[in-house]
Amino acid sequence: xxxxxxxxxxxxxxxxxxIHVGVKTNNKNKKDLALIxxxxxxxxxxxxxxxxxxxxxxxxxxxxxxxxxxxxVLVNSGNANACAPNGEAHAIASCKAAAEALDISxxxxxxxxxxxIGQELPVKVITDGIPELVSKLSTNGSPDAAxxxxxxxxxxxxxxxEFDIGGxxxxxxxxxxxxxxxxxxxxxxxxxxTTDCAIxxxxxxxxxxxxxxxxxxxxxxxxxxxxxxxxxxxASGLAGNAPIVSENDDYRAFVAALKDICIKLAITMAADGExxxxxxxxxxxxxxxxxxAETLSKxxxxxxxxxxxxxxxxxxxxxxxCAMGYSGVAFDPDAVSVAFESAAGRIDVCxxxxxxxxxxxxxxxxLTEHDITIDIxxxxxxxxxxxxxxxxxxDYIKINGDYRT
Amino acid sequence: xxxxxxxxxxxxxxxxxxIHVGVKTNNKNKKDLALIxxxxxxxxxxxxxxxxxxxxxxxxxxxxxxxxxxxxVLVNSGNANACAPNGEAHAIASCKAAAEALDISxxxxxxxxxxxIGQELPVKVITDGIPELVSKLSTNGSPDAAxxxxxxxxxxxxxxxEFDIGGxxxxxxxxxxxxxxxxxxxxxxxxxxTTDCAIxxxxxxxxxxxxxxxxxxxxxxxxxxxxxxxxxxxASGLAGNAPIVSENDDYRAFVAALKDICIKLAITMAADGExxxxxxxxxxxxxxxxxxAETLSKxxxxxxxxxxxxxxxxxxxxxxxCAMGYSGVAFDPDAVSVAFESAAGRIDVCxxxxxxxxxxxxxxxxLTEHDITIDIxxxxxxxxxxxxxxxxxxDYIKINGDYRT
Numbered sequence: 001x002x003x004x005x006x007x008x009x010x011x012x013x014x015x016x017x018x019i020h021v022g023v024k025t026n027n028k029n030k031k032d033l034a035l036i037x038x039x040x041x042x043x044x045x046x047x048x049x050x051x052x053x054x055x056x057x058x059x060x061x062x063x064x065x066x067x068x069x070x071x072x073v074l075v076n077s078g079n080a081n082a083c084a085p086n087g088e089a090h091a092i093a094s095c096k097a098a099a100e101a102l103d104i105s106x107x108x109x110x111x112x113x114x115x116x117i118g119q120e121l122p123v124k125v126i127t128d129g130i131p132e133l134v135s136k137l138s139t140n141g142s143p144d145a146a147x148x149x150x151x152x153x154x155x156x157x158x159x160x161x162e163f164d165i166g167g168x169x170x171x172x173x174x175x176x177x178x179x180x181x182x183x184x185x186x187x188x189x190x191x192x193x194t195t196d197c198a199i200x201x202x203x204x205x206x207x208x209x210x211x212x213x214x215x216x217x218x219x220x221x222x223x224x225x226x227x228x229x230x231x232x233x234x235a236s237g238l239a240g241n242a243p244i245v246s247e248n249d250d251y252r253a254f255v256a257a258l259k260d261i262c263i264k265l266a267i268t269m270a271a272d273g274e275x276x277x278x279x280x281x282x283x284x285x286x287x288x289x290x291x292x293a294e295t296l297s298k299x300x301x302x303x304x305x306x307x308x309x310x311x312x313x314x315x316x317x318x319x320x321x322c323a324m325g326y327s328g329v330a331f332d333p334d335a336v337s338v339a340f341e342s343a344a345g346r347i348d349v350c351x352x353x354x355x356x357x358x359x360x361x362x363x364x365x366x367l368t369e370h371d372i373t374i375d376i377x378x379x380x381x382x383x384x385x386x387x388x389x390x391x392x393x394x395d396y397i398k399i400n401g402d403y404r405t
Numbered sequence: 406x407x408x409x410x411x412x413x414x415x416x417x418x419x420x421x422x423x424i425h426v427g428v429k430t431n432n433k434n435k436k437d438l439a440l441i442x443x444x445x446x447x448x449x450x451x452x453x454x455x456x457x458x459x460x461x462x463x464x465x466x467x468x469x470x471x472x473x474x475x476x477x478v479l480v481n482s483g484n485a486n487a488c489a490p491n492g493e494a495h496a497i498a499s500c501k502a503a504a505e506a507l508d509i510s511x512x513x514x515x516x517x518x519x520x521x522i523g524q525e526l527p528v529k530v531i532t533d534g535i536p537e538l539v540s541k542l543s544t545n546g547s548p549d550a551a552x553x554x555x556x557x558x559x560x561x562x563x564x565x566x567e568f569d570i571g572g573x574x575x576x577x578x579x580x581x582x583x584x585x586x587x588x589x590x591x592x593x594x595x596x597x598x599t600t601d602c603a604i605x606x607x608x609x610x611x612x613x614x615x616x617x618x619x620x621x622x623x624x625x626x627x628x629x630x631x632x633x634x635x636x637x638x639x640a641s642g643l644a645g646n647a648p649i650v651s652e653n654d655d656y657r658a659f660v661a662a663l664k665d666i667c668i669k670l671a672i673t674m675a676a677d678g679e680x681x682x683x684x685x686x687x688x689x690x691x692x693x694x695x696x697x698a699e700t701l702s703k704x705x706x707x708x709x710x711x712x713x714x715x716x717x718x719x720x721x722x723x724x725x726x727c728a729m730g731y732s733g734v735a736f737d738p739d740a741v742s743v744a745f746e747s748a749a750g751r752i753d754v755c756x757x758x759x760x761x762x763x764x765x766x767x768x769x770x771x772l773t774e775h776d777i778t779i780d781i782x783x784x785x786x787x788x789x790x791x792x793x794x795x796x797x798x799x800d801y802i803k804i805n806g807d808y809r810t
Contacts, residue, residue: 050731051727051730051731052729052730052731052732052734052735052736052738053726053727053729053730053738053758054730054738080723082723082726083723083726083738083755083758083759083760084759084760085759085760116721116723117721117722117723117724117726117727118722118723118726118754118755118759118760119760120760227723227726227727227730304709304797304805305805308801308802308804308805308806309805309806311802311806312805312806314806316521316522317523318485318487318488318521318522318523318632319522321458321488321522321523321632322456322458322522322632324457324458325456325457325458325459325632326455326456326457327457329457330457331457333457333458333459333488349523350488350523353458353488354488354489354490354523355488355489355490355523355524355525392709392802393802394799394802394803396713396802397713397716397797397798397799397801397802398799399713400709400710400713400714400717401713401714401716401717401719
C-alpha cells in the first residue's frame with residue numbers, strides 16, 4: 001500500500017466541495033458546509049458515537065444507511081445540531097435540499113454536524129447555500145470539503161492511498177476533523193472516507209469497525225466523547241475488482257489499507273489536539289493481552305497530570321506509573337519499565353518499578369521535541385498496544401474557556 | 406452537631422506538631438514533617454488508595470493497623486516514597502525513630518507521605534528531625550501539623566465538631582491535604598482524624614468507609630487517583646461514652662458527625678484544587694438511583710471541557726449533557742433539565758433535553774461567582790447525589806507543567 005496525495009476525491013467516482021454559507025457567523029472566511037457526492041450509487045456504512053446523547057444528524061444518517069446505500073455526504077460545522085430544537089426536522093430538511101439539487105433520493109444522503117451543542121441549526125442558511133455548494137463540486141474539491149468541516153482544528157486532515165486487490169488498483173481516501181472532545185470511544189471527530197473498491201455494505205461496516213478500533217478509538221485529547229462522532233465510508237465500486245462480499249484475502253487487503261488510512265488520520269487528530277504542542281505516542285508492551293495494553297496506554301495518554309508534565313518537558317514518570325495504576329488493569333508495579341524517546345534520543349527513567357538516575361538535561365532535550373514516545377514495558381506478557389494523545393496547555397484552557405463566543 | 410474551631414487536637418487526648426526538617430529542599434519556610442500523638446492507646450483504622458501502585462508507607466501502615474490500634478501518625482510532605490528505592494525500609498525506619506522518641510511501639514505508628522513519586526525518601530533528614538518534632542508536640546499543634554502535610558495546597562485544611570452520644574459530649578476533628586491528583590476513588594489526598602469517642606476499631610473502619618464514600622469519593626480535581634491516598638482515624642475513648650461496638654444509635658450519631666466533617670474537608674479540597682478559581686457543586690436528582698446520580702454528577706465535575714467552560718464563565722450546558730452521555734449511565738436525554746446557580750442568581754438553560762433561551766449577561770454574572778452550582782434533573786427517578794469539583798485554569802497547567810523542580 002502506498003500513501004498518495006489526495007483525500008476524499010482520490011477514489012474514482014467522487015466529487016467534493018466546501019464553502020461558507022453562514023453557520024459560522026463570526027468569520028466569513030471560514031468554510032462551514034461540505035458536500036461529497038458519488039457519480040454512482042455506493043455501498044456505504046458508518047459507525048457512531050457511543051454517547052447516550054446523540055446528535056440529530058446521527059439518528060437521521062442511521063436511518064438513511066439502513067439499506068447500506070448512499071450517494072452523498074452533507075456536513076456543516078459551527079453548529080452540532082445536538083440537544084437543539086427541531087434537530088431531526090432540520091437534518092431531514094438539509095438532506096432533502098441536497099437531494100433535490102443533486103437529483104438523488106434524500107435517503108441516500110449522509111448528514112453530519114459539528115460545533116456548538118444546544119443551539120437551533122440555522123437550516124435556512126444551509127438550504128439556501130446548497131445550490132452554490134453543488135455548483136462548486138469538483139474532483140479537486142477535497143481540500144475545500146476538509147476545510148469546511150473544521151472547528152478548532154488548526155490543520156486540514158486529508159489522506160489517501162492506493163493498493164492492489166486481485167490485480168486491480170484500488171483507491172481509498174478520506175477527510176477528517178477532530179481536535180477537542182476526542183476520546184477513545186470515538187470522541188467531535190468526523191471522518192468521511194471514499195473508495196472505488198467493489199465491496200458490500202456489510203463488509204464495509206465490518207471493515208470500519210476493525211479499523212476504527214485500532215485508530216480513532218486509540219486516541220484521546222481530553223477524555224470527552226462527543227455527541228456527534230461519526231465515521232462513514234462510501235464505496236463506488238469503480239475499481240473493477242471482484243466485489244468483496246466475505247472476509248477473504250481481498251477483504252483483508254482492504255482492511256489493512258483502511259487501518260493505515262484511519263491510523264494516519266487519527267494521529268493527525270491527536271497531534272492537532274486543541275492547544276497541543278506535543279504529539280504523545282504511548283506504547284505498552286508486556287501486558288497480559290492486547291486489551292490490557294490498550295487500557296494501560298489509554299490511561300497514560302488520558303492522564304491530565306502526565307499531559308501537563310509533557311507540556312512542561314518534565315520527565316515526571318511517576319505520573320505514568322500512577323495513571324497505569326488507576327487504569328483498572330492488573331499488573332505488577334515492580335515489573336514496570338518506562339523510557340522517554342524522541343528524535344533527540346532515548347532515556348530510561350524507571351526499571352522494575354523503581355526510578356533510575358538520569359540526565360535531566362538530556363531528558364529536557366528529548367521532551368522538547370514535538371513528537372514524544374513513552375515506551376512502557378508492563379511485565380512479560382504478550383500484549384502490545386500503541387495509543388496517541390497530546391499535551392494539555394494554556395491554549396487548551398483558552399480555547400475551551402470561551403468556546404461559544 | 407456543631408462545627409467548632411480546631412482540628413486534630415480538638416478531641417481529648419491528642420497533641421500535634423509540624424516543622425521543617427528538609428524533605429522540601431527548595432523552601433526552608435515550608436513545614437514538611439507532621440506528628441500527631443495520642444496520650445493513650447487508640448482504636449484506629451484507615452482506608453487507602455485503590456491505585457494498583459501503592460506507596461510504601463501505605464503498605465507499612467496497613468500492617469501496623471492490622472491489630473486495630475495506634476498511638477501516633479507521622480507524615481512527611483515533599484516526597485511520596487512511592488516507586489522509590491528502599492521505600493518500605495525507609496518507612497519502617499521512620500516509624501521506629503518516632504516510636505523510640507515517644508516510647509511507644511513502632512507498630513503503633515501510622516506513616517504517610519505525599520510529594521514527588523520515584524525519588525528515594527531522605528530518611529536521615531526525617532529521623533534526625535524527630536527529636537525536635539517531638540519537643541514541639543502540643544494541644545495547639547494542629548495548624549502546624551496541617552501546614553506540614555501541604556504540597557500544592559494553598560489553604561490549610563482543618564475541621565472539628567462536637568456532638569452528643571448518650572449524654573456525653575464527643576469531639577471529632579481532623580486535618581487534610583489534597584489539591585492535585587484528586588479523583589473520586591480517593592485520589593494525594595491525606596486525611597487524619599481524631600476523636601475522643603469510645604469506639605472499636607471495627608466500627609471505626611465501617612464508619613470511615615461510610616463517610617469516605619459520600620465525601621472524598623465524591624470530589625474530583627483532575628481525574629488522577631494518587632498512589633498515596635489515605636484517610637485514618639484514631640479514637641482515644643476519653644469522652645466517657647458507652648463504647649460503640651455495634652451499629653446502634655450511638656454508631657449512627659457518630660457516623661453522621663464523621664460524614665459532616667469529611668464532607669466539609671472534601672469541599673475544602675475541591676475548592677483548593679490546583680489553580681482553581683471556582684468551586685463547582687453538581688447536584689443530580691431524578692436519576693434511577695443514588696449510584697446512577699453519583700456517576701452522572703462525577704462525570705460532569707470530571708469533564709475537562711465543562712471545567713474549562715466554568716473557568717471561562719461560559720454557560721456551555723451542552724458539555725454538561727455530553728459528559729452525562731458518556732458516563733455509562735442509562736438515562737433519557739429528552740428528560741434532562743439543567744440550571745446554573747450561584748449567589749448572583751439562577752438561570753435555567755436546558756429543559757427536556759433542549760436549550761432554553763437565556764440572558765447571557767445574567768449567566769456570565771452567575772458564573773463569575775466563586776461558588777457555582779450545576780443543578781441537573783436527569784429524569785423522574787428517586788436517585789439524588791451531590792459531587793464537588795473545580796475549574797481547570799492556566800495555573801493548573803503551570804503548576805503541573807513543572808512540578809518536580
